[in-house]
Amino acid sequence: xxxxxxxxxxxxxxxxxxxxxxxxxxxxxxxxxxxxxxxxxxxxxxxxxxxxxxxxxxxxxxxxxxxxxxxxxxxxxxxxxxxxxxxxxxxxxxxxxxxxxxxxxxxxxxxxxxxxxxxxxxxxxxxxxxxxxxxxxxxxxxxxxxxxxxxxxxxxxxxxxxxxxxxxxxxxxxxxxxxxxxxxxxxxxxxxxxxxxxxxxxxxxxxxxxxxxxxxxxxxxxxxxxxxxxxxxxxxxxxxxxxxxxxxxxxxxxxxxxxxxxxxxxxxxxxxxxxxxxxxxxxxxxxxxxxxxxxxxxxxxxxxxxxxxxxxxxxxxxxxxxxxxxxxxxxxxxxxxxxxxxxxxxxxxxxxxxxxxxxxxxxxxxxxxxxxxxxxxxxxxxxxxxxxxxxxxxxxxxxxxxxxxxxxxxxxxxxxxxxxxxxxxxxxxxxxxxxxxxxxxxxxxxxxxxxxxxxxx
RNA sequence: GGCGCGUUAGCAAAUCGGUUAUGCACCGGAUUGCAAAUCCGUAGAGGCCGGUUCGACUCCGGCACGCGCCUCCA
Numbered sequence: 001x002x003x004x005x006x007x008x009x010x011x012x013x014x015x016x017x018x019x020x021x022x023x024x025x026x027x028x029x030x031x032x033x034x035x036x037x038x039x040x041x042x043x044x045x046x047x048x049x050x051x052x053x054x055x056x057x058x059x060x061x062x063x064x065x066x067x068x069x070x071x072x073x074x075x076x077x078x079x080x081x082x083x084x085x086x087x088x089x090x091x092x093x094x095x096x097x098x099x100x101x102x103x104x105x106x107x108x109x110x111x112x113x114x115x116x117x118x119x120x121x122x123x124x125x126x127x128x129x130x131x132x133x134x135x136x137x138x139x140x141x142x143x144x145x146x147x148x149x150x151x152x153x154x155x156x157x158x159x160x161x162x163x164x165x166x167x168x169x170x171x172x173x174x175x176x177x178x179x180x181x182x183x184x185x186x187x188x189x190x191x192x193x194x195x196x197x198x199x200x201x202x203x204x205x206x207x208x209x210x211x212x213x214x215x216x217x218x219x220x221x222x223x224x225x226x227x228x229x230x231x232x233x234x235x236x237x238x239x240x241x242x243x244x245x246x247x248x249x250x251x252x253x254x255x256x257x258x259x260x261x262x263x264x265x266x267x268x269x270x271x272x273x274x275x276x277x278x279x280x281x282x283x284x285x286x287x288x289x290x291x292x293x294x295x296x297x298x299x300x301x302x303x304x305x306x307x308x309x310x311x312x313x314x315x316x317x318x319x320x321x322x323x324x325x326x327x328x329x330x331x332x333x334x335x336x337x338x339x340x341x342x343x344x345x346x347x348x349x350x351x352x353x354x355x356x357x358x359x360x361x362x363x364x365x366x367x368x369x370x371x372x373x374x375x376x377x378x379x380x381x382x383x384x385x386x387x388x389x390x391x392x393x394x395x396x397x398x399x400x401x402x403x404x405x406x407x408x409x410x411x412x413x414x415x416x417x418x419x420x421x422x423x424x425x426x427x428x429x430x431x432x433x434x435x436x437x438x439x440x441x442x443x444x445x446x447x448x449x450x451x452x453x454x455x456x457x
Numbered sequence: 458g459g460c461g462c463g464u465u466a467g468c469a470a471a472u473c474g475g476u477u478a479u480g481c482a483c484c485g486g487a488u489u490g491c492a493a494a495u496c497c498g499u500a501g502a503g504g505c506c507g508g509u510u511c512g513a514c515u516c517c518g519g520c521a522c523g524c525g526c527c528u529c530c531a
Contacts, residue, residue: 010461027531028531029531030531031529031530031531036531037531038531039530039531040531041531042531043531044531046531071529072529073529073530156460156461156526156527157460157461157526158459158460158461158526158527159459159460161459162459162460162527163459163460163527205529226531227530227531228462228525228526228531229525229526229529229530229531230530230531231526232526232527233526233527233528234530256531257531258462258525259524259525259531260531261524264523264524265524266524266525266530267531268529268530268531269529269530270528270529270530271530295469295470295480296469296470296471297470297471299462300463300470301462301463301524301525303469307468307469308468308469310481311468311469311480311481311482312469312480312481314480314481314482315469315479315480315481318480318481321494321495322495324494346471346472349472352471352472354469354470354471354472354478354479355470355471355472355478355479357470357471357479357480358470358471358472358478358479358480359479360479361479361480362478362479365495365496368494368495368496369495369496423490426490428490428491431490431491432490432491432492435491435492435493439492439493444492444493444494445492445493446492446493446494446495447489447491447492447493447494448493448494453493453494455493455494
């Protein structure tokens with residue numbers, strides 16, 4: 001029985017899909033004007049894990065993750081770069097695809113783009129105006145009338161009064177209420193625009209997610225996810241738009257992942273303290289990064305540092321080491337096995353990956369002790385449900401971390417062969433010298449009954 | 458100022474009202490030519506102050522500190 005922490009209820013709830021056996025899930029994706037950083041990595045990996053676990057649990061999942069390919073920052077960046085918006089967004093969509101693939105993130109079923117849903121957005125805006133929830137401001141922009149929507153603030157737990165009290169937004173005199181937000185922006189010189197009943201312009205950010213989720217998942221769907229920073233105002237506004245246009249519940253379960261931090265501060269573009277995925281992946285195997293992300297519960301803060309990545313690497317190495325040298329048959333997971341049961345219980349408890357990992361480590365210990373092929377197969381397949389342990393163990397352990405490596409596998413093998421001769425001749429001084437030389441090059445040797453194996457530190 | 462979250466051993470990170478979390482690091486032992494890996498074992502925890510309870514890291518209250526949202530942000 002899967003339980004999910006629902007941000008809307010501020011409580012863990014038993015997951016009951018709208019349609020038995022099916023899950024429709026929407027996640028707010030990237031605005032593509034720059035490379036993805038670790039905060040983006042966390043969203044991608046976390047909801048990939050969620051989608052995988054739902055599928056493992058037998059659900060037929062439709063996973064939608066949007067791409068925001070038109071907004072202020074994109075326009076600004078394209079102008080700075082003196083390139084077209086299409087060229088800019090095209091480049092960064094490709095970069096995003098490369099980064100997510102490296103992290104073992106499966107493609108969502110649908111990746112809708114904002115610019116391909118303008119008619120749907122216009123239609124929704126019309127309906128909101130008809131329902132008395134939107135109006136044309138004095139500057140020609142179309143605004144959502146927040147005070148007309150009963151329940152505004154229910155997701156973020158804020159009342160309109162509280163929000164006004166903490167007002168930090170510059171008062172826009174074109175709005176009826178300072179908290180009203182824009183649905184449709186009238187065109188400014190030199191900006192991309194589309195025709196609309198309210199004149200040429202472009203969509204406000206919040207509107208695209210309401211329009212795209214409506215288009216691909218319908219008026220009412222199961223799970224909506226995103227980073228915790230989107231809870232307000234983005235998701236609050238989505239609720240206002242979608243429920244205001246549909247007159248029905250929008251989403252049953254809202255999920256928000258915690259932030260990635262640096263020195264206990266949120267990693268963000270505005271603070272400038274971010275690391276891109278491609279930067280980190282140069283130093284650490286992408287699977288280590290995935291492991292690091294899933295090692296913390298998805299709702300907890302995740303502090304990034306090279307040392308923490310190093311720890312994650314050591315831990316992942318232990319799992320792969322347990323699998324090394326075992327011929328693993330492709331057998332179905334035995335969920336009635338004690339380890340399988342505990343793993344499932346952990347995952348069903350709001351996707352408790354740290355607890356699930358603990359089970360994997362205990363399984364690894366069991367494999368190391370018994371050499372049991374069944375246990376090894378279970379370890380691997382449980383790991384696989386999280387998108388981990390999919391590679392050949394030896395290949396993982398010997399995989400280079402790019403620029404750092406000075407020796408090729410062939411060179412290492414040559415050293416090992418030389419050392420073997422020295423050892424046969426009982427020339428241990430020479431054997432140890434070779435081992436030391438390799439160690440300095442980041443190569444660790446392990447002498448076993450079947451000969452010497454090696455791995456990279 | 459309003460609202461919310463967090464504080465677990467050297468580091469990371471879960472569970473749980475009473476029984477070993479887990480990983481890394483550390484210490485002792487086994488194994489090894491010596492190592493590495495592995496195994497066995499030891500040690501180490503719950504911000505502070507109260508309350509409830511036979512018993513609290515776990516529930517309740519207060520305090521302190523940290524973080525986040527209230528503005529674009531994953």
